[in-house]
Amino acid sequence: MKITFFGTTTLLFDDGKDQVLFDCHLTRPSLWKYISGSEPTDEKLCDEMLEAHHIDRLRAIFVSHTHHDHVMDVPYVANKTGAVVYGSSSAMNVCKGGNMKEEKLVEFKADETYEVGNYRVKVLKSLHSKPTILNNDLGQTIDTPLVQPARLRDYKEGGSYDFYVETKEKTYLIRPSFNYIEGQLDGYKADVLFLGVAGLGKADADTERIFFRETAEKVSPKLVIPLHWDNFFSRLDKPVTGMPSLIEKTPVVFFKVAKYCEEHDIDFFVQIPRTSVTL
Numbered sequence: 001m002k003i004t005f006f007g008t009t010t011l012l013f014d015d016g017k018d019q020v021l022f023d024c025h026l027t028r029p030s031l032w033k034y035i036s037g038s039e040p041t042d043e044k045l046c047d048e049m050l051e052a053h054h055i056d057r058l059r060a061i062f063v064s065h066t067h068h069d070h071v072m073d074v075p076y077v078a079n080k081t082g083a084v085v086y087g088s089s090s091a092m093n094v095c096k097g098g099n100m101k102e103e104k105l106v107e108f109k110a111d112e113t114y115e116v117g118n119y120r121v122k123v124l125k126s127l128h129s130k131p132t133i134l135n136n137d138l139g140q141t142i143d144t145p146l147v148q149p150a151r152l153r154d155y156k157e158g159g160s161y162d163f164y165v166e167t168k169e170k171t172y173l174i175r176p177s178f179n180y181i182e183g184q185l186d187g188y189k190a191d192v193l194f195l196g197v198a199g200l201g202k203a204d205a206d207t208e209r210i211f212f213r214e215t216a217e218k219v220s221p222k223l224v225i226p227l228h229w230d231n232f233f234s235r236l237d238k239p240v241t242g243m244p245s246l247i248e249k250t251p252v253v254f255f256k257v258a259k260y261c262e263e264h265d266i267d268f269f270v271q272i273p274r275t276s277v278t279l
Contacts, residue, residue, distance in 0.1 A: 007273035018117035063087030066158035090158025
């Protein structure tokens with residue numbers, strides 16, 4: 001499986017036959033744009049990414065939640081590629097605002113499994129990380145079609161979900177947010193864990209312990225790859241940095257995850273945006 005990371009939680013899975021995207025955020029507007037105005041999808045940049053990474057067999061896009069850094073470019077990329085979008089009712093309204101056809105939209109529910117080519121994707125109910133000044137809308141939904149250019153704060157959370165992906169060779173768990181539901185992952189095992197870590201740097205020892213217990217300890221991965229560590233206010237055609245230090249301390253995040261993996265004999269790999277790895 002070839003997996004390409006585009007930053008935040010946007011992952012492209014490619015088994016050589018079919019491609020599946022999990023989230024789709026390529027535009028990455030600046031923090032100033034987030035605070036002060038509205039912004040449309042950067043179609044030129046999206047086209048460059050589609051071409052550079054040969055995204056020409058995209059069958060599906062699964063949306064974990066509907067903050068802008070997860071869903072903003074879904075309608076454009078889906079319309080461009082013909083992919084079917086799977087997501088919450090809020091995700092459906094983002095897509096309807098982007099003039100997507102009804103037959104390309106699947107409103108999913110937790111615990112349902114969807115087959116796309118040789119992929120089996122199970123939707124798991126999840127929790128977003130704790131509210132901050134940038135995302136204090138948890139539980140709010142997008143109830144009407146969201147038309148671009150939109151204010152970035154109009155992208156309400158809309159409910160959060162994880163994805164358990166089964167293929168012929170491996171199993172993968174995609175956990176976009178730094179949070180957990182106790183007992184949710186009982187009975188699940190994954191070869192690879194994509195682990196959202198935004199918030200781990202400032203977490204206290206008890207929160208950190210329970211987070212690892214309810215994620216990595218439960219699914220026993222051979223490999224952990226962190227998500228949501230990079231500065232998603234920085235464009236993909238700029239050098240990669242961690243989140244601003246006032247928001248998160250990325251070196252501390254990496255240290256905590258690396259230390260856990262070291263103690264539990266788990267491989268740990270930091271994937272840089274716009275790079276691919278074959279697993």
